[in-house]
Amino acid sequence: MAKTLGPVKRKFSPWTDSSAKPFIRFENITKRYGDFTAVDNLTLDIYEREFFSLLGPSGCGKTTLMRMLAGFEEPTEGRIFLQGKDLSGTPPYKRPTNMMFQSYALFPHMTVEKNIAFGLQQDGLSKADIAARVEEMLKLVKLDSFARRKPAQLSGGQRQRVALARSLAKRPKVLLLDEPLGALDRKLREETQFELMDIQHTLGLTFLIVTHDQEEAMTVSDRIAVMDKGEVVQVATPAEIYEAPNSRYVAEFIGDINLMECSVVGNRAGDPPVVTLECDGLTVAVEQECAASVGDRVAFAVRPEKVRMSIDPPADSSVNAVHGEVWDIGYLGDFSVFLVRLEDGRIIRAAQANVARLVDRPITFGDMVWLSWPLDAGLVLMR
Numbered sequence: 001m002a003k004t005l006g007p008v009k010r011k012f013s014p015w016t017d018s019s020a021k022p023f024i025r026f027e028n029i030t031k032r033y034g035d036f037t038a039v040d041n042l043t044l045d046i047y048e049r050e051f052f053s054l055l056g057p058s059g060c061g062k063t064t065l066m067r068m069l070a071g072f073e074e075p076t077e078g079r080i081f082l083q084g085k086d087l088s089g090t091p092p093y094k095r096p097t098n099m100m101f102q103s104y105a106l107f108p109h110m111t112v113e114k115n116i117a118f119g120l121q122q123d124g125l126s127k128a129d130i131a132a133r134v135e136e137m138l139k140l141v142k143l144d145s146f147a148r149r150k151p152a153q154l155s156g157g158q159r160q161r162v163a164l165a166r167s168l169a170k171r172p173k174v175l176l177l178d179e180p181l182g183a184l185d186r187k188l189r190e191e192t193q194f195e196l197m198d199i200q201h202t203l204g205l206t207f208l209i210v211t212h213d214q215e216e217a218m219t220v221s222d223r224i225a226v227m228d229k230g231e232v233v234q235v236a237t238p239a240e241i242y243e244a245p246n247s248r249y250v251a252e253f254i255g256d257i258n259l260m261e262c263s264v265v266g267n268r269a270g271d272p273p274v275v276t277l278e279c280d281g282l283t284v285a286v287e288q289e290c291a292a293s294v295g296d297r298v299a300f301a302v303r304p305e306k307v308r309m310s311i312d313p314p315a316d317s318s319v320n321a322v323h324g325e326v327w328d329i330g331y332l333g334d335f336s337v338f339l340v341r342l343e344d345g346r347i348i349r350a351a352q353a354n355v356a357r358l359v360d361r362p363i364t365f366g367d368m369v370w371l372s373w374p375l376d377a378g379l380v381l382m383r
Contacts, residue, residue, distance in 0.1 A: 006239025010201075012222060014047040021084070023048035023206055024069065024174065029078035031064050031230075038064040040230035041078070051200050051207045053217040056227035057253075062210045065227075066176050069208070071095050082174070098172035102179040104163040106151040113138065113147040116166045123170065137165035140199060157188045164196075168203065175200075177209040181216060193219045214254055218242065226250050242303075247383045251301045256337075258307070258348050259381075260284075260300045264292045275380050281344065285319045287375040292382055299381040304351035306377035309338060309363065314372040321372040322348065326365055338363065340371055 014020040022045035031039040039061040046052045054062035067073045069080055071092035080087045087095060098119075106115050113134050120130045138144045141161040151159050160180065167175055180196075181189045197220050200207045211217050217224050218238040225235045226249075234246045245251035248259065266276035267290060275292065277284040277300050284300050292298050308314075314321050327341040331354075338350045350371055363369060 004239075005237075005243040009222060009237070012049070014050075015045070015223065020047060022046060022081075023050070023083060024208070025081040026065065026069075027079045027081065029065070029068065029075050029080065031061070031068065031073065032076045037230055039068075039075075042230065042232055044225060044232055044235065046206065046208065048206055049204050050222045051197065051220055052209070053221040053224045054208070054210045054227060055212070055214065055217040055224050057212060060227040061230040062227050063178060066099075066178060066208060066210050069174070070097050070099050070176055096173040097176055098167045098170055098174075099176040099178060100163050100167040100180050102182050104151075104159050106159060106162060106166075108151050111148050111150055112143060112154070112162050115151070115162055116169050119166060119170050133169055137169050140168070140202070141165045141195075156184055157192060160184060160192060161195075164199070168199070168205075172205070174206045174208060177207060179211055180209065181211075182213075189216070190219075196220055218254075226253060228253075244379065245301070245381070248299050248301075248381055251299075251379070251381060256304050256349060256351075258302050258304065260346075262298055262300045264290075264294050264296045264298060264380075267292060267294060272375075274375065277380070280346075282322060283319050284378065285375055286378050286380050288380055290380045290382070292380065296382075300378055301381055302373055302378040304337060304349040305335070305353075306373050307348065307350040308372050309340070309350045309352060310370050310372075311361070311363070311367070313370050317370065317372075320375070320378075321370060323368065323370055324348065326363060326367045326369060329365065338369075340369060 024046040026042055026044040029039055029042045030037065054065060056062050064073060068075055071090060082096065107118065116134045116137050117130050120133055138147055141164055143158065143161055146154065146158060154162065181192055184192060193216060209220065221238055223235060223237055224241050226233045226241065228249055234241060234250050241250065241254055245254060251257050251259065260279040262277035262279040262284065264275060265278045268274045272287045273289045275286045275288055275290045277286065279300055286300065322342055324340040324342040326338055327347065328339040330337040335351050335353045340348050340350060342348065348371055
C-alpha cells in the first residue's frame, strides 16, 4: 500500500478530480474598508459535502469571507459563485445558506421547539410540515426530551445544539459556522466536534466553519484553508497541513515545531533524494525532493513527537543528532514535552508518549540526553 500523510478521514476527495466542479467558488475576491484590505485578491474552491475550515488568527479575513458568502457583506472586487450561480446582489434571505453564530442568538422567551420552528414559520410552511421538521431536528441533535424547555434551562452544550438544529431546519445547501464552539469548555467542545461531523455526514450538507482553534479545524475538516492578512497561505487536508506545511508561517501556526535556519550544502537526486543542511554547526539530512540550490538559506522543521530522546548516543551521531541538557519538562498526561538546551543555547523540543504508568529510568531535569530523528522526519521549507 502506498504511503500517505496521516490517516485518511473518509473516502472523499473531489478536489483531486480535475473534472469535479466546485460547489462554492470565491473568485479574485477583495474586500476593503477604507484604506484597510481585509481580503486581498483571494480565489478559493469548496466542493459539495465538504466540511471546510477557514483557519487563522484574528484579523486575517476569515469571518469577512464567510459574511460575504452569507450576503452580509459585498465584495469590493471579485465574484462569489454557489452551484455556478453568481451571488452578486442576492440578499441574505434569498441565499441557500444559513449561519450559526458563536452567541447562538436564541430567543430566551421561546421554548426549544419554538426556537427551531421560528425560521420555518417565517417561510410560511404549514403547521404539519413545521411539526415534522422540528421533530426531525430534535432527534438529530438528541434533544427530544428538552423540546418544551427554554434556553435558560439548558446547558451551554444543549443551547449550542438548539442553535444548530434551528440553522439546519431550513435545510440550507451550505451551513456557515462562525466560531460555533468557542463558548464551550474543552471536554464538551471535543465531544461536540464529533457530533458536528456525524450530523454533517448524515445530512450530506456542505459545512464551512470559521475558527482560530487549530485542534478544532484539524478534527472536523476535510480540508483547511490557512489564512494570513487576507490571503490563503495553504489549502490542504489536516494531515497535509500538519506533515507538509508549505511555509514557515503554516509550520509555526499549526501545532508545535522546531525550526532552524540553515544553509543547503548538498542536494542529491535519487531514490530517495536527500538534502543536506548546515544549521550553525549541526548537520541535518532530509529525505525530500527540494528545488533549493547549494548555498541557499532555508529552514529545517521537525515536529517534537518525531524527535527521539535517549541517554545513550544513537548508532550514527554524525547527522540528525544533538546532545544537550534537559532544561524543562511539561507533563500533559498522555505525553510529556521535554525542552533540551544545546551547548550553543538553542532549545529543541522533544515529545514522548506516556505509554506506561511506571518507567524504570525516567529522564528528568538536568539529565544529559541525545536527540535524534530519521531522515524522513523533518522538512525543508524554502519560504
